[in-house]
Amino acid sequence: MLETADPQALARFYSELLGWEITKEDSDGAAVAPPEGVAYIAFQLSDGYVSPVWPAQEGVQRMTMHLDFEVVDLHAAVAHALELGAQEAGHQPQGNVRVMLDPAGHPFCLYLDGDNS
Structure with a gap:
């Protein structure tokens, strides 16, 4: 989980960087995951980041x-x-x-x- 002021933008960045899909996206956070496997990276909204x-x-x-x-x-x-x-x-x-x-x-x-x- 990475904290950020803009979780959706950071999810888009890592999705493009890694070729992973955005698997979750809502007002509080987002996540990306590879096509296969159980790993993922999540991004959480953090006020005052x-x-x-x-x-x-x-x-x-x-x-x-x-x-x-x-x-x-x-x-x-x-x-x-x-x-x-x-x-x-x-x-x-x-x-x-x-x-x-x-x-x-x-x-x-x-x-x-x-x-x-």
Whole structure:
């Protein structure tokens, strides 16, 4: 469950990013799920939502979690995420990983498996 000021918009972002379907959408939240399996990501309306910062800074809302997505082509995956409204984080700690920020500011990582780097 990711908190956000606009759960429907964040659901649309992750639906497009991952190719998952929006499986729930109402005034309080939304969810996306893959075509097969039991996993899903839910988005909950949070009044007064404050985006986390990456990397962590003293006295500022810290990241409490992040999502990792393995990709085949890191450059293409980053370009796709940017087209959908993500931002590339300023701090990039590894060459085979790109830390991205979704439209609500949640960090997520796109990464290449060690065999693909």
